[in-house]
Amino acid sequence: MTYSKNLTEKRDAALAAADAVVAAAADAKRELTTEEDAQIAQTLDVVRDLDEQIRRHKELEERAAAAAESRKATGVEAAVTTVKSEPRTYSPQSSNSFIADAFRAQFSNDFSAQERLARHMREEQVERRDVTSSNFAGLIVPQFLTDLAAPFARAGRPVADRARRHAL
DSSP states (O other), X not given: XXXXXXXXXXXXXXXXXXXXXXXXXXXXXXXXXXHHHHHHHHHHHHHHHHHHHHHHHHHHHHHHHHHHHHHHHHTOOOOOOOOOOOOOSSSTTOSSOHHHHHHIIIIIOOHHHHHHHHHHHHHHHHHOTTOOGGGGXXXXXXXXXXXXXXXXXXXXXXXXXHSOOOOO
């Protein structure tokens, strides 16, 4: 069921409730009370809002149907996309060590280590575009290694630790 049909059902239910109030007053052969009149006025305001929403949603549904028909006529179907996840070159779970590969690539001329480092650099360029190799002397350190080392490099409170302690 479309959203505009749900709104139409809500509008019909609100109008039925207002009609029931009027019918109850007519059956009792009396005029509407001020509370009943206010209730009907409020219901009519709600119905006007629902009518506007129904009009907008029907227009959207008609546009979507026309676009689908146009795509069908031209033979263009919606592209099917799949999201694949590939494990990172260096992670806590990987069998390769970033530090060992950096050493082997620099001093042992290990081609496979150089290849893994190059793949890691491409991954980092895609994932973190604002970090460049110039920030880290030509090599981007994996984030999990940075997270392991960063908490130990904080300044602390050297002046307060050296000051004499007094009871307050």
